[in-house]
């Protein structure tokens with residue numbers, strides 16, 4: 442089971458545990474129906490993990506190699522200090538160490554990531570982090586955004602998804618995301634694989650092994666999401682192996698094609714020109 446924790450986008454000072462645990466890490470709604478006890482703002486999802494948050498103290502270490510503005514400002518932000526103090530500290534410390542509980546480590550990791558500073562966390566931070574708190578309020582008008590997904594113009598396989606302010610009629614943050622990744626249906630795929638010594642068949646076997654599979658009456662049966670089984674479908678199509686899939690697969694499957702040296706050359710030319 443997965444446990445989820447919310448944060449107040451305004452106070453950003455503590456985690457609030459969601460009442461319900463869920464089977465999947467992506468099953469939690471972004472917006473909680475609970476409000477911040479201090480300011481009354483609606484809470485938003487901050488992190489999800491397989492275990493509950495305990496009193497572990499995490500240690501973030503990063504190198505103080507640059508003395509640029511972004512770096513120093515980040516230090517001020519994470520330490521709650523001023524520029525002068527941080528500049529003095531840099532003079533004699535090679536590594537900056539920040540120790541803190543889960544919520545402070547979470548906030549510090551976000552600040553460092555935002556400033557493109559690489560860091561290490563010890564022990565490993567065992568939660569999946571969401572940056573919802575930074576985009577759940579519109580920076581222009583302050584109202585609560587909504588999660589929105591819409592079709593993209595001229596792009597068939599991708600959708601736009603992000604946080605949208607309905608009052609300003611503007612995206613606060615958005616990105617393109619493949620329709621495969623957005624498809625949460627679990628498909629049941631069945632096919633028969635001939636026993637023969639062939640590199641391509643071996644490759645299909647390895648793909649099968651990497652997915653939840655079972656063998657029934659000589660048939661391979663796989664149940665998983667669209668994104669997970671897609672490469673396998675491409676290989677089956679390339680080898681002209683017929684298969685059954687339920688529910689019917691709405692995404693277009695193109696036959697798998699090895700990348701040749703010619704293709705590589707073409708890609709490299711595109712990148713360098």
Ligand SMILES: [Zn+2]
Nearest residue numbers: 449452477480
């Ligand atoms: Zn608050």
Ligand SMILES: [Zn+2]
Nearest residue numbers: 579582606609
């Ligand atoms: Zn707005």
